[in-house]
Amino acid sequence: MKITAEQLNSTFLRKSLNSGRAGEFTLDGNMMHIFFSVKEDEPASQIVEESGLSPQKVALLLSRLIELGLLEKYEPKSLYLGNDFFSALELNLKRAIGPMAEFLIEEAMEESGLSRNNLKKENGAAIIRAIASEITDNISKQSFIKIMAEYLR
Numbered sequence: 001m002k003i004t005a006e007q008l009n010s011t012f013l014r015k016s017l018n019s020g021r022a023g024e025f026t027l028d029g030n031m032m033h034i035f036f037s038v039k040e041d042e043p044a045s046q047i048v049e050e051s052g053l054s055p056q057k058v059a060l061l062l063s064r065l066i067e068l069g070l071l072e073k074y075e076p077k078s079l080y081l082g083n084d085f086f087s088a089l090e091l092n093l094k095r096a097i098g099p100m101a102e103f104l105i106e107e108a109m110e111e112s113g114l115s116r117n118n119l120k121k122e123n124g125a126a127i128i129r130a131i132a133s134e135i136t137d138n139i140s141k142q143s144f145i146k147i148m149a150e151y152l153r
Contacts, residue, residue: 005055008045
């Protein structure tokens with residue numbers, strides 16, 4: 001399976017189950033560096049920045065590592081929180097504080113500089129904490145945080 005330089009931004013790789021066999025192959029320094037630079041949660045284009053190699057060279061080396069069975073392509077889980085997160089956020093906040101929930105959510109999003117369309121999972125905890133700080137009842141606050149934390153897994 002060939003990877004082109006143009007595909008690096010949209011390609012996600014992980015070490016395959018066969019990666020323990022890496023010692024059975026002769027890998028040059030660049031291939032070893034590329035192999036150990038692969039991180040599941042980052043697009044393959046990150047390897048270009050870390051390695052200093054050209055996108056074409058990285059694509060060629062990644063293709064070879066895939067052919068050897070040491071790496072495999074995969075589709076990552078969504079990096080963004082979707083409508084289910086915001087529906088749960090509003091529902092659970094309404095349970096905790098009542099009808100002001102929608103206003104507090106919009107205010108927290110505005111203050112963070114993020115929107116519903118671009119909220120990454122990594123920013124979800126900060127939004128949950130910011131909103132939870134407005135809940136005065138400690139039991140309700142802890143319940144809200146516990147329920148919403150499940151959406152970040």
